[in-house]
Amino acid sequence: MMNFGMLWLDDDHRASLVTKVDRAAAYYQRKYGQAANFCLVHPSMLAQPYLRTGRVLVRAHRSIQPDCFWIGLDDGGRNSFPLVQDRQAFLAVDLLSGHS
Numbered sequence: 001m002m003n004f005g006m007l008w009l010d011d012d013h014r015a016s017l018v019t020k021v022d023r024a025a026a027y028y029q030r031k032y033g034q035a036a037n038f039c040l041v042h043p044s045m046l047a048q049p050y051l052r053t054g055r056v057l058v059r060a061h062r063s064i065q066p067d068c069f070w071i072g073l074d075d076g077g078r079n080s081f082p083l084v085q086d087r088q089a090f091l092a093v094d095l096l097s098g099h100s
Contacts, residue, residue: 002038005072006031017045018053024069025056038074042066 008024015023021039028036035055043060045067051058057074064070 002040002070002072002074005038005040005070006036008069008071009067010069011067017041017051017058021051021053021056021058021069021071024071025054028071034073036071036073039069039071040064041069 006024006028008027010020010023012020021041024039025036028034037055037057039056039058040061041058042064043062046058046060049059056071061070
């Protein structure tokens with residue numbers, strides 16, 4: 001699970017899920033200088049239990065809103081807090097709606 005992540009909004013309905021995750025991962029790399037390896041998306045966006053694109057493992061979680069991607073580094077369960085069901089928990093992440 002992640003302690004820190006970046007919330008990315010991509011509502012381009014012409015692009016595939018893989019393309020959207022790749023966009024978010026590329027921006028994350030440029031912004032934070034590290035390659036992301038974990039991403040959470042809304043269950044409606046993922047037909048299978050998980051997806052891997054490049055280095056990023058994509059999983060679904062119901063607290064993520066459609067068209068949003070919570071992307072960052074999975075710490076392998078070390079120092080993790082359980083994912084909170086409350087949307088207010090996302091106020092602490094870097095909210096992006098495109099490129100800033």
